Amino acid sequence: MNRNAEVLCVGTELLLGQILNTNAQYLANELARLGIPHYFQTVVGDNKTRLHQALRVAEDRAGVLVLTGGLGPTPDDLTHESLASYFGVPLVEPPGLWADLQAKFQSRGRVATVIQRKQCQLPRGARVLPNSWGTAVGVCWEAKPGLHILTFPGVPQEMTRMWQATAVPYLQNLGWGQQVITSRLLRFWGVGEATLAQRVQHLLGGENPTVAPYAQGGEVQLRVTACAANEAAAHVLMAPVISELKTLAGLDYFGMGEETLPGAVGALLTQHGQTVAVAESCTGGLVGQLLSGVVGSSHYFQGGVIAYADKVKTDLLGVDAQLITQVGAVSPGVAQQMALGVQQLLGSDWGLGLTGISGPGGGTASKPVGLVYLALVQGSSLSQREYRFGSNQSRDFIRRLSAYSALDVLRREIYAKFTSRDDP
Amino acid sequence: MNRNAEVLCVGTELLLGQILNTNAQYLANELARLGIPHYFQTVVGDNKTRLHQALRVAEDRAGVLVLTGGLGPTPDDLTHESLASYFGVPLVEPPGLWADLQAKFQSRGRVATVIQRKQCQLPRGARVLPNSWGTAVGVCWEAKPGLHILTFPGVPQEMTRMWQATAVPYLQNLGWGQQVITSRLLRFWGVGEATLAQRVQHLLGGENPTVAPYAQGGEVQLRVTACAANEAAAHVLMAPVISELKTLAGLDYFGMGEETLPGAVGALLTQHGQTVAVAESCTGGLVGQLLSGVVGSSHYFQGGVIAYADKVKTDLLGVDAQLITQVGAVSPGVAQQMALGVQQLLGSDWGLGLTGISGPGGGTASKPVGLVYLALVQGSSLSQREYRFGSNQSRDFIRRLSAYSALDVLRREIYAKFTSRDDP
Numbered sequence: 001m002n003r004n005a006e007v008l009c010v011g012t013e014l015l016l017g018q019i020l021n022t023n024a025q026y027l028a029n030e031l032a033r034l035g036i037p038h039y040f041q042t043v044v045g046d047n048k049t050r051l052h053q054a055l056r057v058a059e060d061r062a063g064v065l066v067l068t069g070g071l072g073p074t075p076d077d078l079t080h081e082s083l084a085s086y087f088g089v090p091l092v093e094p095p096g097l098w099a100d101l102q103a104k105f106q107s108r109g110r111v112a113t114v115i116q117r118k119q120c121q122l123p124r125g126a127r128v129l130p131n132s133w134g135t136a137v138g139v140c141w142e143a144k145p146g147l148h149i150l151t152f153p154g155v156p157q158e159m160t161r162m163w164q165a166t167a168v169p170y171l172q173n174l175g176w177g178q179q180v181i182t183s184r185l186l187r188f189w190g191v192g193e194a195t196l197a198q199r200v201q202h203l204l205g206g207e208n209p210t211v212a213p214y215a216q217g218g219e220v221q222l223r224v225t226a227c228a229a230n231e232a233a234a235h236v237l238m239a240p241v242i243s244e245l246k247t248l249a250g251l252d253y254f255g256m257g258e259e260t261l262p263g264a265v266g267a268l269l270t271q272h273g274q275t276v277a278v279a280e281s282c283t284g285g286l287v288g289q290l291l292s293g294v295v296g297s298s299h300y301f302q303g304g305v306i307a308y309a310d311k312v313k314t315d316l317l318g319v320d321a322q323l324i325t326q327v328g329a330v331s332p333g334v335a336q337q338m339a340l341g342v343q344q345l346l347g348s349d350w351g352l353g354l355t356g357i358s359g360p361g362g363g364t365a366s367k368p369v370g371l372v373y374l375a376l377v378q379g380s381s382l383s384q385r386e387y388r389f390g391s392n393q394s395r396d397f398i399r400r401l402s403a404y405s406a407l408d409v410l411r412r413e414i415y416a417k418f419t420s421r422d423d424p
Numbered sequence: 425m426n427r428n429a430e431v432l433c434v435g436t437e438l439l440l441g442q443i444l445n446t447n448a449q450y451l452a453n454e455l456a457r458l459g460i461p462h463y464f465q466t467v468v469g470d471n472k473t474r475l476h477q478a479l480r481v482a483e484d485r486a487g488v489l490v491l492t493g494g495l496g497p498t499p500d501d502l503t504h505e506s507l508a509s510y511f512g513v514p515l516v517e518p519p520g521l522w523a524d525l526q527a528k529f530q531s532r533g534r535v536a537t538v539i540q541r542k543q544c545q546l547p548r549g550a551r552v553l554p555n556s557w558g559t560a561v562g563v564c565w566e567a568k569p570g571l572h573i574l575t576f577p578g579v580p581q582e583m584t585r586m587w588q589a590t591a592v593p594y595l596q597n598l599g600w601g602q603q604v605i606t607s608r609l610l611r612f613w614g615v616g617e618a619t620l621a622q623r624v625q626h627l628l629g630g631e632n633p634t635v636a637p638y639a640q641g642g643e644v645q646l647r648v649t650a651c652a653a654n655e656a657a658a659h660v661l662m663a664p665v666i667s668e669l670k671t672l673a674g675l676d677y678f679g680m681g682e683e684t685l686p687g688a689v690g691a692l693l694t695q696h697g698q699t700v701a702v703a704e705s706c707t708g709g710l711v712g713q714l715l716s717g718v719v720g721s722s723h724y725f726q727g728g729v730i731a732y733a734d735k736v737k738t739d740l741l742g743v744d745a746q747l748i749t750q751v752g753a754v755s756p757g758v759a760q761q762m763a764l765g766v767q768q769l770l771g772s773d774w775g776l777g778l779t780g781i782s783g784p785g786g787g788t789a790s791k792p793v794g795l796v797y798l799a800l801v802q803g804s805s806l807s808q809r810e811y812r813f814g815s816n817q818s819r820d821f822i823r824r825l826s827a828y829s830a831l832d833v834l835r836r837e838i839y840a841k842f843t844s845r846d847d848p
Contacts, residue, residue, distance in 0.1 A: 015462050016605075017453025018636075018647075021445055024467070029441030038439050039474050043448070043465035050463050057481050183440065194497050194539045204499060212470075213498050214437065216579055223442065278709075278730070284716025285702075285709030288730040292708025295784060295819060303736040306702070306712040308727035312770055316729075316740075346736055360719060388533060392556050395719060397581065 002063035002146065003176070004037040008054055010069035010079050011154055012045040022156055023068045030163060034171065035179035035227060036064070046070055051082040059147055064171065069154030071136035073116045079151055080139065084123035087143045091121040094128055097137070104135060129166045134158040140170050148174065182234040183225035186245055189261055189408045191252040193220045200248050209238045211245070218401045219261075220252075251412055261407050262290040268414045269300035274349040274378075276410065278304035279317055279342035281329065282356040282372060286403040302346045307338060317341030330355050330367055332384055335375035343377050350414075351377045354406055356387070358398040363391055372402045376413055383413055426487035426570065427600070428461040432478055434493040434503050435578055436469040446580055447492045454587060458595065459603035460488070470494055475506040483571055488595065493578030495560035497540045503575055504563065508547035511567045515545040518552055525559060553590045558582040564594050572598065606658040607649035610669055613685055613832045615676040617644045624672050633662045635669070642825050643685075644676075675836055685831050686714040692838045693724035698773040698802075700834065702728035703741055703766035705753065706780040706796060710827040726770045731762060741765030754779050754791055756808055759799035767801050774838075775801045778830055780811070782822040787815055796826045800837055809833055 007027050013019050024041050031038040040061060044054045046069075058065055070079030084091050097120040105112040119136050122128065126141035131153065138151040150167050152159040171177050188196060193215035197204060200222070203211045209226035224242055228234035246253050254264040269276060278287045284306055291301045305316050310329050313319040319337040327333060335353040343351025356372030363369035370389035375382060387405060389398045431451050437443050448465050455462040464485060468478045470493075482489055494503030508515050521544040529536040536559075543560050546552065550565035555577065562575040574591050576583040612620060617639035621628065624646070627635045633650040648665055652658035670677050678688040693700060702711045708730055715725045729740050734753050737743040743761040751757060759777040767775025780796030787793035794813035799806060811829060813822045 014449075015452055015465065016456045017449045017451070020449045025438075025441045025444045027441070028439055032440045039469060039471075040478070041439065041467035045463060047463070053485075054464070061477075181440070183442070185442075192534065194537050197498050198537060198539055212436065212500055215496070217581070223437070225440070280709070280712075283713070284721075284725070285704070285712025285728070285730065288704075288709025288732070289707070289713050289823075292730070292732055293820065293823070297708075298732060301708070301732050303730040303732035304709070305729055305740075306709065306716070306727040308712070308716055308722060308725050309770075312727040316769065345740065346733075388531075390532060394581075396717065399713075399717070 002061065004039055004062055005031050005064040005066060006038065006058050006062035007031075007041040008058060008065060008067045009041070009043045009154075010046060010051065010067060011043070012047075012076070014043050014069075015045050023152075023154065023159055026156070026160055027066055027068070027163070030168075032181045032183075034168070034177035035181045036171070036176055046076040046078055048078050048082045048085070051078065052086050055083070055086045059144070063146060064148045064150065064176065066167075067149065067151045068159055069152075071119065071138065071151060071153045073118050073135070077118070077136075080122055083141075083143070083149065083151070087123065089124040092124045093117075093120045094122060097122075097128065101135060129162055129170075131158055131162055132165070133161050138162060138166075140166070179227055179229060180231055180234055181225060181227045182231055182238070183223050184238060184242060185257050186222045186224065186242065186249075186253060187255050187259065187261075188220040188222070188249055188252045189218065189254050189404065190412070191220060191249070196220050196222070196249065196252065200245055203241055203245060206241065209234075209241050211241065217397070218404055251415060254408070254411060260294075261404055261411070262294050265291070265407050265411045265414070266294045266297055266300060268411060268418075269350075270296070272414060272418050274414065275300050275302050276350040276352060277302045277342045277346035277348035279307055279313075279338035279351065279353045280304065281307050281313070281338070281354060282358045283354050283399050283403045283406075284308055286399055287352065287354065287406055290403055290407060302348050304352075305342055305345070313338060313341075317345065328367065330357055330371060330373060332373050332375070332386065335373035336377075336382060336384065339375040339377045339382070349378060350410065352406055352410060353377075354402055356398070356402055358395045358402070359391070359393075360395060369393075370398050372398070372405075374402075374406050374409060376406075376409055378413065378417065381417075383409065385409055426485065428463055428486055429455050429488040429490060430482045430486035431455075431462065431465040432482060432489060432491045433465070433467045433578075434470060434475065434491060435467070436471070436500070438467045438493075439469045447576075447578065447583055450580070450584055451490055451492070451587070454592075456605045457607075458592070458600065459605060460595065460600050470500040470502055472502050472506045472509070475502065476510050479507070479510045483568070487570055488572045488574065488600070490591075491573065491575045492583055493576075495543065495562060495575060495577045497542050497559070501542070501560075504546055504550075507565075507567070507573065507575070511547065513548040516548045517541075517544045518546060521546075521552065521561070528559060553586055555582055555586055556589075557585050562586060562590075564590070603651065603653060604655055604658055605649065605651045606655055606662070607647050608662060608666060609681050610646045610648065610666065610673075610677060611679050611683065611685075612644040612646070612673055612676045613642065613678050613828065614836070615644060615673070620644050620646070620673065620676065624669055627665055627669060630665065633665050635665065641821070642828055675839060678832070678835060684718070685828055685835065687718050689715070689831050689835045689838070690718040690721055690724060692835060692842075693774075694720070696838060696842050698838065699724050699726050700774040700776060701726045701766045701770035701772035703731055703737075703762035703775065703777045704728065705731050705737070705762070705778060706782045707778050707823050707827045707830075708732055710823055711776065711778065711830055714827055714831065726772050728776075729766055729769070737762060737765075741769065752791065754781055754795060754797060756797050756799070756810065759797035760801075760806060760808065763799040763801045763806075773802060774834065776830055776834060777801075778826055780822070780826055782819045782826070783815070783817075784819060793817075794822050796822070796829075798826075798830050798833060800830075800833055802837065802841065807833065807837055 338353030
């Protein structure tokens with residue numbers, strides 16, 4: 001007997017790209033949480049023939065088939081009708097269901113029209129999955145021996161609540177979900193995916209836990225996933241692997257799960273009682289926005305100057321106008337004077353200066369789009385970086401990578417400064 | 425021959441619910457736009473056996489099979505390998521591809537490791553779909569007569585650009601896309617969905633074009649969709665409806681499609697030769713980031729002060745310290761002095777000041793989380809707003825709504841100022 005689940009989402013609006021399929025992600029997450037293996041998801045339109053085709057493919061692969069969508073009152077809502085005809089049973093109206101539906105409407109000061117009654121027609125043998133949040137009910141149904149079918153409306157707020165209230169206990173009663181699959185996401189910045197994968201290569205082949213690498217927009221992630229009888233046992237399996245991954249990654253690791261790079265910077269600043277101010281040109285306020293997005297950031301983030309125009313760089317931050325004329329606003333020296341200027345102006349421990357060409361215009365052969373200079377000062381010590389994010393990259397991408405890279409350097413510098421002092 | 429497309433998304437992270445399948449929606453939208461029928465979407469994990477199963481189901485249903493994901497350098501990236509073995513051809517390395525990949529790394533000041541070379545191994549007979557935005561290339565391949573296979577990396581920014589640059593012309597060359605479904609998105613700010621829907625009610629029942637309302641995070645949208653033999657004919661159907669919708673919405677309408685609120689503000693500032701500077705407390709740089717995100721913004725956006733700490737408000741912007749003591753930093757008077765201060769400091773035409781409580785802490789009965797004051801000055805004229813975005817809303821939501829609402833007021837004020845002058 002198949003001990004795995006499949007998800008079948010029904011709706012032409014999904015195939016036209018009019019809505020994002022958040023239901024599929026929710027159900028995937030839930031099945032993982034319950035430890036129910038889940039190998040395929042299918043999306044099909046509101047069409048009986050194609051629904052039958054999808055059922056034919058899925059019925060031999062899965063022990064539980066979860067359907068969403070197509071339960072409403074309009075003619076294109078065909079899910080229950082298609083299930084009934086596929087498995088060769090008639091549609092019947094369970095006693096009391098129409099009265100329930102009429103009462104629902106009445107409680108909202110409305111009257112159920114006859115078209116609504118269609119929602120009471122369910123495959124014979126199916127049990128009602130009640131819907132307290134909307135008008136369309138679902139079913140749970142052993143359509144053939146070893147194949148359990150669960151149906152839900154497509155509206156996410158109704159689907160998710162019905163899932164929790166009815167499907168989870170139903171599955172657990174069947175003896176499913178005895179195991180849990182749990183995962184932890186480890187997050188890295190300042191290292192490439194392939195480099196990190198190579199460094200932890202011997203851990204990538206494991207079976208329980210598994211370790212899988214991902215990369216997106218400059219960040220690299222490793223997801224550690226374990227399967228066990230319960231959460232605690234899964235954590236016991238994961239803990240030594242996570243610990244080894246962190247050790248191997250060193251400072252390239254910045255946080256786990258929902259922990260963000262600005263959050264990691266904030267934690268370090270708080271820990272060491274330090275403050276920071278920013279002087280931003282190409283990022284136009286993004287670094288400030290990221291820092292101030294962290295709850296409690298008023299303890300360490302003082303603010304900054306958005307020095308978009310050169311006049312602001314010279315007048316407010318004291319950048320040498322002659323230097324701008326001689327070497328241009330996008331130069332290491334200007335970044336340095338911006339960092340020093342904002343540190344002095346706001347009286348912060350750390351000053352961060354960023355200047356670059358985020359494009360799409362303004363690039364030259366010697367200073368292409370994507371060239372960004374970062375300067376970071378603390379007391380009288382200074383560190384600088386030059387980045388080349390690629391002249392074919394988008395403005396958003398370059399600005400985002402500039403801001404996160406700056407935060408990453410800040411993180412490493414704070415760490416280096418206070419660790420070398422604490423551990424002689 | 426099958427004249428329809430199928431989408432097959434590859435990635436265990438999708439089946440674990442770790443990421444939302446935005447690629448499927450994007451491709452669905454694109455296929456609809458090109459008028460290519462699309463009846464099934466499948467999601468499968470990084471597993472060769474199950475990828476083969478999915479290919480077996482799809483190969484007889486579709487004429488074009490679009491795959492995303494599983495093209496990276498790590499051992500669990502199996503898409504090209506699985507395609508090759510399924511269709512019984514070896515993997516080969518097209519001449520020059522490894523040199524290209526090495527050059528890509530070199531241009532970013534990095535060195536390609538040997539593990540990266542895996543990404544150059546493609547099914548024999550497949551043509552390269554170049555990827556100018558990342559390291560993993562895709563393929564276009566007539567795997568068997570009448571079955572075209574297109575592969576893309578799972579990273580959305582890369583996938584969508586490769587799709588536009590390579591797949592769309594490839595499909596059109598094949599003579600696909602005979603009818604088009606085209607839509608235009610009209611965007612509104614400062615009006616509720618229900619209010620707008622009521623105002624345009626007589627247009628919501630149309631069949632071709634259809635008009636559908638959406639709302640998300642403060643913005644309201646109307647999507648106008650038409651089906652016709654070609655883009656031009658679809659536009660003829662849509663034009664009068666769009667024109668009437670704009671007229672009915674008045675200033676609540678700010679742009680179409682990819683046009684953004686910061687872009688609309690920028691266009692007005694440019695048109696009237698005006699400059700703006702911002703003083704931000706609760707938004708911490710977000711308004712600056714939004715303004716400077718627009719290409720060409722250096723012509724009108726001078727910069728600003730991120731006055732997160734009160735000391736920055738008083739020292740840099742000249743806000744009266746006594747006023748802060750008496751009425752608090754979140755007050756109409758402080759917003760006003762921030763706007764005036766930054767206008768003066770940077771010498772801009774417009775000065776914008778924002779101060780508020782973005783939470784989760786810091787709220788009181790009289791000044792709850794979500795309370796935000798905006799001041800906008802131009803010359804000696806001043807306009808102010810008080811917002812209450814709700815104390816149960818998230819920090820991100822409050823900051824985002826504060827910034828966009830401020831930009832919307834700026835847009836309306838510029839419009840009002842220059843329209844009343846131009847049209848007496």
